[in-house]
Amino acid sequence: MSALRARLSAILLAACLLFTSQALITPDRAAAADPGYLMLHFTGEGAAGQQMYLAHSTDGLHWNGLNGGAPILGSTIGTKGVRDPALVRSPGGDKYWIIATDLCISCGQNWEAAVNNGSRDLVVWESTDLVTWSQPWLLNVAGAIPDGRNAWAPEAVWNPETNDYVLYWATNKPVNGVKKHRIFYARTSDFRSITTPQTYIERPGPQEIIDTQIVEMPAGVGSHRYVRASGDGQITLEGSNSILGTWTNLGDLSGIGLTGSQVEGPMWMKFRDRNEWALYLDQYSSGRGYMPVTTTSPSAPGTYQVPASGSYHMGALKKRHGSILNLTAAEESRVLARWSDIPAKRLQSYNFQDRYVRHVGFDVRIDQNITGPDAQFRLRPGLAGTGTVSFESVNYRGYFLRHTGYDFQLVRDDGTAQFAADATFRQVAGLADAAWSSFQSYNHPDRHIRHYAYQLCLDPITTATGRGDATFRVTN
CATH class of the missing domain: 2.80.10.50 (Trefoil (Acidic Fibroblast Growth Factor, subunit A))
Incomplete structure (x- = not known):
């Protein structure tokens, strides 16, 4: 009997070890299968820097450039330069667009000309798979704005209330001969035609606003369905329950030492595995490109933190004002198969x-x-x-x-x-x-x-x- 008990004990022990090993391995395998993040960005002035670049991250904080550090797309129209891109996915995930500023500083225009007589167009590409992109086209968004001088930093967000996209951008519409950028918007379903532009965000007096990006909150987080971050002299946070509704000022990031004189181009990213967000900010005044600040409550300015040195890595190329997409497994597989260098x-x-x-x-x-x-x-x-x-x-x-x-x-x-x-x-x-x-x-x-x-x-x-x-x- 003792031999039988020993044998049964050995069998039970082996079974326990098997189930334990499966319990330990299964979460790791699930985590391993989690797809990562894709960043679309430009790198800086000059013809080469003002094109479309991609970077990939598995954790949202450590980034590797794709395509051997070369741009994946270059503009052949308008000014032949593109900046400030937004990467837009359709609600069904069957179509994608890149919309970008038509601007090439130091390769055709200087800042004075770009501010006062810049392109009124955006550059647009379309894809069904994130890999094969159409030829670009120009979308005139500021031509219908009286005395509109340019069109910069476009973004687009799907609006379930109107079943189309709210496309918004910055245009300089001077006041008494003094430049003043404010945010205009139009509605579109295809990024080929738009409704008549309307004022979306205007700050009082001479205060300008150029960059803004909206993130949708999951139920139960914060008091607003949407939060937007804007570069307007500060990095200002606002909340609303409707994209085209009334927005409430929530505060800014001056409490952690970041103002609009230091950073611009706010870019949101939701971490896939937890209720935490990164707000990437372009350190344009020091020429260092993006850095992340993190928060568990985007609508609460006091919760934002600057990550410790060494806790993130932006890769070899400077990354400036762009857009981040949380990838599906199928999207990641296609993108890495095509662009991994x-x-x-x-x-x-x-x-x-x-x-x-x-x-x-x-x-x-x-x-x-x-x-x-x-x-x-x-x-x-x-x-x-x-x-x-x-x-x-x-x-x-x-x-x-x-x-x-x-x-x-x-x-x-x-x-x-x-x-x-x-x-x-x-x-x-x-x-x-x-x-x-x-x-x-x-x-x-x-x-x-x-x-x-x-x-x-x-x-x-x-x-x-x-x-x-x-x-x-x-x-x-």
């Missing part, structure tokens, strides 16, 4: 050349003849330092090979400096064959990635066997 690679073992590095159950090992996505990684610029690499999983975006206790796992980037260091390596000449590669740990430089009993680990390398185990070929 880093090809998927495999790591082939030197001394077991029929085996490749792969992850299984988020553990990492070398297995025979693996060709699927479990064995594919993108060698991204190192998370912790220049001249280094980090290995991002192809089928679990935002998950990287990381050592913990000198063992390797596939782990989601949590944005910490410790994670970045543990997931960063220097690619050096192969320890067993200089034509291959070895990978030296960033934070333990006396250790290299190697396999031992087919498991990946981080070890000091002192023998010929170790050198063979620590040598790999980066291959397709």
